[in-house]
Amino acid sequence: MNFWTLAGLPGIVFLGAVFGIPLVLIVIRSFTDPGPENYLEIFTNERYLGSILRTVGMSLTVTLVCLVLAYPYAYLMARSSTFVKLLLGAMLLTSYWTSSLVRTFAWGAILNNTGIINQFLQDLGVIDQPLPLIRNMFAVFVGMTHVLLPYAVLAIYATLRTIDVDLERAALGMGARPVKAFWRITFPLSLPGVAAGAILVFVIGLGFYLTPMYLGGPGQELVSEMVAREVQDFLRPGRAAALSVVLLVFVGLILVIATRFVGLGAIVGNAAIDGRKNAAK
Amino acid sequence: MSHNGSTAPGTQVDLQGISKRYGSFLALDDVSITIEPGEFVTLLGASGSGKTTLLRILAGFLQPTSGLITLDATDVTRVPVYKRNIGMVFQNYALFPHMNVEKNISFPLEMRKVPRARRDELITGALRAVHMEDFRRRLPRELSGGQQQRVALARAIVTKPSILLMDEPLGALDRRLRESMQIEILKLSRELGLTVVNVTHDQEEAFTMSDRIALLSHGRLVQYSTPAEMYEKPNSSLVAEFVGESNVFRSDELVTDRSRVEIKGDTWHVAAEDGLERLSPGDRPVVIVRPWSISLTDAADKTTVLAEGGRSHLEGTVSAVIYAGESRKIIVHGGGDDRRELIVRQPIETELNVAVGERVLAHWPSVKNLLTKEHAA
Numbered sequence: 001m002n003f004w005t006l007a008g009l010p011g012i013v014f015l016g017a018v019f020g021i022p023l024v025l026i027v028i029r030s031f032t033d034p035g036p037e038n039y040l041e042i043f044t045n046e047r048y049l050g051s052i053l054r055t056v057g058m059s060l061t062v063t064l065v066c067l068v069l070a071y072p073y074a075y076l077m078a079r080s081s082t083f084v085k086l087l088l089g090a091m092l093l094t095s096y097w098t099s100s101l102v103r104t105f106a107w108g109a110i111l112n113n114t115g116i117i118n119q120f121l122q123d124l125g126v127i128d129q130p131l132p133l134i135r136n137m138f139a140v141f142v143g144m145t146h147v148l149l150p151y152a153v154l155a156i157y158a159t160l161r162t163i164d165v166d167l168e169r170a171a172l173g174m175g176a177r178p179v180k181a182f183w184r185i186t187f188p189l190s191l192p193g194v195a196a197g198a199i200l201v202f203v204i205g206l207g208f209y210l211t212p213m214y215l216g217g218p219g220q221e222l223v224s225e226m227v228a229r230e231v232q233d234f235l236r237p238g239r240a241a242a243l244s245v246v247l248l249v250f251v252g253l254i255l256v257i258a259t260r261f262v263g264l265g266a267i268v269g270n271a272a273i274d275g276r277k278n279a280a281k
Numbered sequence: 282m283s284h285n286g287s288t289a290p291g292t293q294v295d296l297q298g299i300s301k302r303y304g305s306f307l308a309l310d311d312v313s314i315t316i317e318p319g320e321f322v323t324l325l326g327a328s329g330s331g332k333t334t335l336l337r338i339l340a341g342f343l344q345p346t347s348g349l350i351t352l353d354a355t356d357v358t359r360v361p362v363y364k365r366n367i368g369m370v371f372q373n374y375a376l377f378p379h380m381n382v383e384k385n386i387s388f389p390l391e392m393r394k395v396p397r398a399r400r401d402e403l404i405t406g407a408l409r410a411v412h413m414e415d416f417r418r419r420l421p422r423e424l425s426g427g428q429q430q431r432v433a434l435a436r437a438i439v440t441k442p443s444i445l446l447m448d449e450p451l452g453a454l455d456r457r458l459r460e461s462m463q464i465e466i467l468k469l470s471r472e473l474g475l476t477v478v479n480v481t482h483d484q485e486e487a488f489t490m491s492d493r494i495a496l497l498s499h500g501r502l503v504q505y506s507t508p509a510e511m512y513e514k515p516n517s518s519l520v521a522e523f524v525g526e527s528n529v530f531r532s533d534e535l536v537t538d539r540s541r542v543e544i545k546g547d548t549w550h551v552a553a554e555d556g557l558e559r560l561s562p563g564d565r566p567v568v569i570v571r572p573w574s575i576s577l578t579d580a581a582d583k584t585t586v587l588a589e590g591g592r593s594h595l596e597g598t599v600s601a602v603i604y605a606g607e608s609r610k611i612i613v614h615g616g617g618d619d620r621r622e623l624i625v626r627q628p629i630e631t632e633l634n635v636a637v638g639e640r641v642l643a644h645w646p647s648v649k650n651l652l653t654k655e656h657a658a
Contacts, residue, residue, distance in 0.1 A: 169342055170375035172362045172441070174389035184388070188379050 026241045033238025044240055050224065054224040058137065058212075059205035062144045063152075066201045067194060069145070070152035070243070074193075077153070078160035096150035104211045107143045108134065111215070139215035140222075144208055150203065152197035159193025160186075195262045203251050223247050291319040292352045292443040294339070299348035301500075303332055306333045307645075309345070310500040318492075319469060321477045323487040326497035333448060335497070336480045340446050341365050352444065353430030363392075368437030368475075370447040374429045376421035376436070382408070383417040386436045393440050410469055427458045434466065438473060443468060447479045449573070451486060451568040463489050484524050491629040496520055503656070516559060519656035528575075528623050531566040531655070542566045542652055547617025549595035556652035564654035568593075572626035573650040579609065580640035587644070594644040596625050600636050611635065613643050 030038055042048045077088045095103070110116045113130035121127045133139060163186060171181035209224035216222070221229065222242060230240035294316040301309040309331045316322045323331040337343040339350060341362030350358045357365055368389075377385050386407055390400045409416045411431035421429055430450065437445055450466070451459045467490050470477045481487055487494050488508045495505045504511055504520045515521035518529060530551050532544040542554045544566070551568045560566060570593065578586055578594055587594060597615035600622075608626045615621035623643050627633075635641050 055469075139445070164373065164375060166373060166375040167377060168373045170369065170371055171363075171377075171388070171392075172342070173340060173367060173369040175363050175392035176388075177363055180392070185377055 002215035018107060027245055029238055030245045035238075038239050038242035039246070042246060048243065051221055051223050051226045054137075054220065055206055055224075055247075058144065058222065059202050059208075061141060062205050063198050063202045064147055065141075065145050066149050066152040067156075067198055070149055070156055070197060071190075071194070074153045074156035074160055076196065077157050077246050078163075079165070092153055093149050095146075096154075100147045100211055102265045103147055104143050104214050106269070107139065107146065107211075107215060111139050111142070125133070134215060135217035137216065137220055140212045140220075143211040143215045144205055147208075147211060148201045148205055155197030155200055156190060156193040159190050159196070163189050199254065199258045199262065203254060206247060206251060290443060290474045292317050293354070294444060294476060294478070295349075295351040295354075296335070296339065297349040297351070299335065299338060299345045299350070301331070302341065302346040303339060308500050309338070312495075312497070312500075312502045313413075314495050314502065314505055316476055316478065318476055319471075319474045320492045321467065321479070323479045323481055323489055323494050324489040324497060325481060325494050327482055327523075329499070330497040331500040332480045332482075332497050334500075336446055338369055338454055339478060340369055366440070366442050366444075368440065368442035368445045370430075370433045370445070370450045372449045372452055374421075374433040376429055376433055378421055380391070380433050381418050381420050382413065382424075384557075385421070385432060386439050389440045395440070403439050404602060407439040410434050410438065410472075411435045411465075422519060426454055427462065430454065434469070438469070438475070441473070441603040442475070443649060444476045444478070447477065449480055449482070449632075451481075451483075459486070460489075460540055466490070488524070496523060498523075498656075512554065513651070513655050514559070515569070515651060517654055517656040518569070521567075521569040521651060521653055526624060526626070527569045528570050528572065530570075531565070532619075535566060537566065542568065544568060546619045546621050548615035549621055549623075551593035551650055552647045552658060553650040553652035555648065555650075560652070560654055567653050567655050569651040569653060570645060570649055571651075572610070572624045574625065574645045575625045575643050576639045576645060577613070577625060577635050577643055580642050583642050586642060591647050592644050593647045593650060594642055595621065596642050597621070597640070598624070599637050599639050599641055602633065602635075602637055604629070609633065613641060 042052075046098075053176070058130045073088065073092070077085055077092075080088065111133040112118065113134070115133070118127070118130035119135060122130065167185050167189070168181050172178065175185065208222060208223055209228065212220075212222045213225050213228075216225070224247075227240045227243050230236045230243065294314075296312060296314045299312045300307065300308055312335060315321070316480075321637070324335055326332040334343065338345050341360065345358065348358070349356060350367070375649070377480075380388065383404060386404045387400055390403060395403065404417075408417065411434050413428065413431050413435060416424065416428065416432070418569065421432070426433065427530065433450070447466075451462055452461060463486060466477075479487075479490060491508055493505060493507055494511055495501045496511065498649075499517055504516050506514075508524075511520060511524050515524065518531075521527050522529060530544055530546075530549070532546055535542065535544040537543075540557070541552055541554045542557065542560075544548070545551070551570070553566075553568050583594075583596065586592065595615050596615060597613045599611060600614040601612040603610040603612075607629055609629055611625040611627065613623040613625060615623065626642060
């Protein structure tokens with residue numbers, strides 16, 4: 001056994017014990033507790049199907065909005081002076097490193113019926129009754145977008161900064177107006193980063209639990225909340241396991257399809273290197 | 282663009298008093314250059330000399346802090362880059378990696394609204410000019426450095442601009458390829474009658490290609506002249522030392538009268554007459570001799586050699602003989618308090634008549650000496 005195999009062993013054992021084995025147990029349980037009919041139930045019961053669709057829909061919406069918000073931010077960061085770059089980077093990373101739990105509760109304080117917005121509008125006399133800003137899909141959407149935005153920015157930024165500024169200059173020199181130079185040159189070259197950011201946000205979004213639980217409303221559970229309820233409220237761990245497996249397989253499929261277009265490295269964080277490789281393709 | 286009736290369709294470029302300031306740093310200090318239609322001009326200088334800044338200002342990527350840029354007597358100082366009809370070759374070629382050769386070259390045509398029907402003919406012409414007809418469908422990353430360079434050149438000339446700007450276009454190529462590309466670019470620009478502004482730090486490249494060279498140092502234009510004039514009549518020690526290998530003589534012990542300058546050290550004596558008119562009162566004279574002008578003989582022959590007069594000399598010991606391809610470089614150490622050293626170059630096919638450690642007399646006709654003044658920083 002060589003040195004790196006040996007050195008990697010503790011990590012491998014740890015991940016295997018806390019992640020690998022439980023995963024196998026979950027898969028087994030989903031088929032045996034009480035049986036494979038768990039899956040039949042999931043794919044026929046409107047409650048589960050609705051939740052799955054809602055989750056995918058929410059994740060897609062959040063992904064789209066994140067990309068639209070993230071791209072200009074990443075572009076500014078990639079093309080600004082060191083000072084602005086640091087400022088934008090610090091803002092982004094402060095948000096990124098703040099626990100999503102804290103950020104979710106913060107949104108609660110802002111959107112609540114007695115929260116900042118409603119209080120302010122009522123004080124102004126604009127409204128009599130508090131606006132329904134929380135316990136609904138809107139609040140979930142806002143919270144998830146906030147938590148996931150940094151992932152999109154970082155992925156796009158990593159690709160944008162590898163694009164030679166001279167390419168855009170060259171385009172201008174050839175008579176392209178700045179907007180045209182962007183759409184014809186910079187944008188297509190940044191697509192691997194956009195794709196990486198999209199996949200990252202979408203996949204992480206599919207498994208969101210805390211934010212929808214705290215900000216979402218009744219009867220609008222996302223899949224991860226359904227899993228929790230199956231275990232805690234309905235005492236059906238087998239059904240919960242099957243739901244988890246469905247979600248996991250779906251994510252796996254997305255990643256398999258995605259890696260046909262973007263390197264896996266680009267998605268899990270090495271966007272710079274893969275972005276360049278893909279830009280050349 | 283040209284309307285002066287000359288054979289060259291190239292543009293006349295006039296840079297007047299161009300300065301560029303970044304905070305307290307003056308990147309360009311009042312640089313004025315006039316380039317005639319069809320002329321090949323090189324901006325030469327070390328890194329930080331301001332040569333690239335000047336090119337970017339001419340291209341329109343940067344705005345000068347002050348000064349005026351005119352192309353064929355039209356003021357373009359405030360005209361954005363995409364409205365100036367220029368062709369530009371970048372240091373790393375800046376080929377669009379997601380477009381094949383044909384699409385890269387088609388891009389400027391599309392931007393300049395050249396009708397689709399005419400594009401193909403122009404693309405073919407440009408590719409033929411750089412001998413790249415067979416590579417239309419290749420992506421830039423499938424090409425070698427030299428081929429990418431050719432494509433970049435084709436893309437720069439396909440719209441038939443009247444001025445071609447090149448930012449160290451040959452910097453990334455190996456020596457042999459660089460030399461053949463130099464000749465090719467020169468030929469092409471002559472055929473098309475383009476006004477070319479090239480940026481380089483390589484003085485050999487500047488000398489090979491240029492009609493005129495603008496030597497920049499620390500943001501200032503030091504000398505703007507033909508290569509020959511720059512080599513033979515450097516207007517300061519800085520120019521002489523930058524263009525070609527030089528032995529530079531400075532001394533406190535100097536004799537100046539109306540007809541000649543003589544300076545000497547412990548083991549050497551040089552005199553110069555030509556170029557006295559380029560010195561003004563107060564200038565510190567500097568005498569320069571090129572390594573190729575110097576002969577070596579046995580130190581014992583000193584009196585015979587110097588008897589005829591009109592020769593400058595240094596007496597010393599051979600400290601190194603270095604073979605450098607087509608020439609050999611001999612270092613003669615004069616000793617003395619000034620620790621004077623002299624570089625001598627000989628063609629490799631001449632017989633080596635000295636050995637390391639030998640006492641020799643290095644001598645040369647004083648008319649070979651270049652007289653110039655100390656560069657004022």
